[in-house]
Amino acid sequence: MSRSAKPSLSFAVAIIAGALAATPSLAQKAYGPGVSDTEIKIGNLMPYSGPASAYASIGKAEAAYFKKINEDGGINGRKITFITYDDGYSPPKAMEQTRKLVESDEVLLIFQALGTPSNTATQKYLNTKKVPQLFVGSGASKWGDPQNFPWTMGWQPTYQSEGRIYAKYILDKHPNGKIAVLWQNDDSAKDTLKGLREGLGDKANMIIADKSYEVTDPTVDSQIVALKDSGADVFLTFTAPKAAAQAIRKVAELGWKPVFFLSNTSTSVATVLRPAGFDNAKGIISTAYLKDATDPAWKDDPATKAWLAYMDKYFPDGDKSNANNIYGYVAAQALVQVLKQCGDDLTRENVMKQAASLKGFTSEMMLPGISANTSATDFYPLEQMQLMRFDGEAWQLFGDVIDASTARK
Known part of the structure; x- marks a missing residue:
């Protein structure tokens, strides 16, 4: 190749590189608090003590599922850091711990904080701070009000x-x-x-x-x-x-x-x-709306067998007859789906946009015929039940x- 050809080749490479950089699919990454190329920080509150401590296994089940996800390579290469605190089912304690998660731990979002009183105490704060209060662990109808609380979304049937x-x-x-x-x-x-x-x-x-x-x-x-x-x-x-x-x-x-x-x-x-x-x-x-691992009807169900094997590996101390462990597993799967949809745009705004874009999401541990669907005006993901x-x-x-x-x- 002649000396005079080299500048032309370099110029051509520069042009191609510039074109690729402008391609939407190769757009720059966008990160909110708690996110890096290797990590996504998620905050959570659970009543690990106090009068509602029977629900504590939900947080443990969610932590176990995120451990599985991390062992499998994470979400688009990023590992989940799940920071979960005890609020004792006390609204003042919930407020204190939520502030810690947002202002000290700098989590991307609050996921599945449990209980109507605790979430009521923190809802205005999180919406003012524009922090996703996602898949609230309560069936109160107030979690489906995107007009007044666009950063709060429920999970279970109301x-x-x-x-x-x-x-x-x-x-x-x-x-x-x-x-x-x-x-x-x-x-x-x-x-x-x-x-x-x-x-x-x-x-x-x-x-x-x-x-x-x-x-x-x-x-x-x-x-x-x-x-x-x-x-x-x-x-x-x-x-x-x-x-x-x-x-x-x-x-x-x-x-x-x-x-x-x-x-x-x-x-x-x-x-x-x-x-x-x-x-x-x-x-x-x-x-x-979820399968019951103790129900003989699911004894030969491949999905239930897979869940039992998952429990043995990732949550061996968990009680397989405790429906809360299935609830936590399924809710964690829904969050993983939202984060996958976010791709490299892991901003708080896009988290809520993707959470409001679930179409027919289902888990193998949901009952047949049950699926989660949301939109910008519908913040009630699950709306089917069976007696x-x-x-x-x-x-x-x-x-x-x-x-x-x-x-x-």
Whole structure:
């Protein structure tokens, strides 16, 4: 090659390089706080102590799944650093720990912080700071309000939808029933009770008694006695796991035989039904959107077998009969999907954009027919559920999958 050809070749290379640099697919990386070429920092709060500590395994299950993802090479080459703190199910503590995650740890987002009270305490702060409060660990309807809180998105079916599903079943099967309700004095149970009342419509007077309790109360025995004495023959509990187990035991002790409904968040065999006594829990009705590893129906299911093997490897201390471990696994899968969709644009803005762009996302541990779908105006990812009944050994699904999207408000 002649000396005079070299400048032309260099010029041509420069032109090509410039063209490639301008190609959208090779656009520069965009990172928010907590992100680098090798890391994505995710923040989380869990009640590892306190009155709602039965939910603590959710955080452990999520940590186990992220460990698996990291061992498999991470997300687009980046490893997840999962920073999870104990808030004791205390709103002031939740606020303190959230500030630490955002201002000291500098996480990209808050993922799956658990509980309506804790998330209520931090929602305005996170939205003011424009930090994603993503896939909130609570079914309160307030997590689906993109117009007023564009940085907050729920995950599970809403409590109001669940209440409406129970109302429909009661009207169909027990139209002359007398209903009593035990509910935790917070927004989550109030939401479920609201859904129940709205679902009953002009038959809302079927509710002849209701009693609330505080999550810090040592027992709910006095409330159960009063509700039995009301003469009700249909009983619904919208409670956390500890109170749910107490209620099941007390109803049995009193010899009360109502049609018994248990809120979806307290259906764990490990933390509720086993402590309450399987015989006492027989016949209880609830809702599901995830598979139950204790259900014989999934014994030969390849996905359930794979989940059990995953638990053996990544969370060997986890109780396979605890539905919270499946919940945490599936929620973590959803976050991984969002982060994969983000590609190299790992800004807080794009995280929310991708979270609002889920189309038919499903996990092998979701029930058939269940999928997550979102849009810029729909921040309710999961809106389908199916009824189930405890047969004394395991939950048994019945009826069709119900799409509650038209009944969520």
